[in-house]
Amino acid sequence: MSPSATHGGKETLDPAVVITPKISEPWAVEKVLATIHPEPPATGSSSPIPFFHILERLKTNKREGWRRFGINRGESISDHMYRMSLMSLLCPPSLLPRIDLAKCMKMCLVHDMAEAIVGDITPVDGIPKPEKSRREAAAMDHIATQLLGGVAGGLAGKDIRALWQEYEDSETLDSHFVHDLDKVELLTQMVEYEKRADRRLDLGEFAYVATRVQLPEIKAWADDLLRERDAFWGHRDHVHGEAGVDGGVQAERSQQQDAYYTKEDATNGASKE
Secondary structure (H helix, E strand, C coil): CCCEEEECCEEEECCCCCCCCCCCCCCCHHHHHCCCCCCCCCCCCCCCHHHHHHHHHHHHCECHHHHHHCCCCCCEHHHHHHHHHHHHCCCCCCCHHHCCHHHHHHHHHHCCCCHHHHCCCCHHHCCCHHHHHHHHHHHHHHHHHHHCCCCHHHHHHHHHHHHHHHHHHCCCHHHHHHHHHHHHHHHHHHHHHHHHCCCCCCCHHHHHHHHHCCCHHHHHHHHHHHHHHHHHHCCCCCCCHHHHHHHCCCHHHHHHHHHHHCEECCCCCCEEC
């Protein structure tokens, strides 16, 4: 349901505000769909319109990490993905010949699509990585088969599902590039929020993600952002998330970040993004 608002002395519904209810355990796609007002997008259609409707939830669902700091009207999930896709256009020349830029742009726009159903799960939510992956895979299966399976032979659904899986597996250079853009976009937003708050808001714990950027070309962007941030704060005390606990991040939060951004390769035990 949308909350009510007063307009001209009369109480009306505000259709622009969408509240996402909490889902009881065990989590299931069907439970989420049952909460969509007035009804969830139709399944089994030969039209892409139901898919277009589910995408609206990427516009209305906020990136949850900022809410802990009182930023309740911050960026949406689609805001984040859109800027990532534009950032990919500025791929450094030394990296450009080695990647499929068109595919990377699409991957930027797809990588968080599951959050239209799952919501934005953050490191502090206490949801184990395997459970997060299970929920997101189930959401993408629903989108690819139930919403897009009957559209043009299901080809678009299969393509979207494959792009999402490539990002999740993070085994290709294209996926590494997009993962790095994901982190640099977060760093960019962090700096912008801090500046707008005139140093009254320290979001430094998010700077941790700079340590997880893999490609040297994109790490240079992350380093530029950290230098910009340090220049902004000057001599004032502020958290250096890129230094972990030594930089002022709470030990528990640092452990949560490590667990969230690292997944173990079941085959060889090597960590990968």
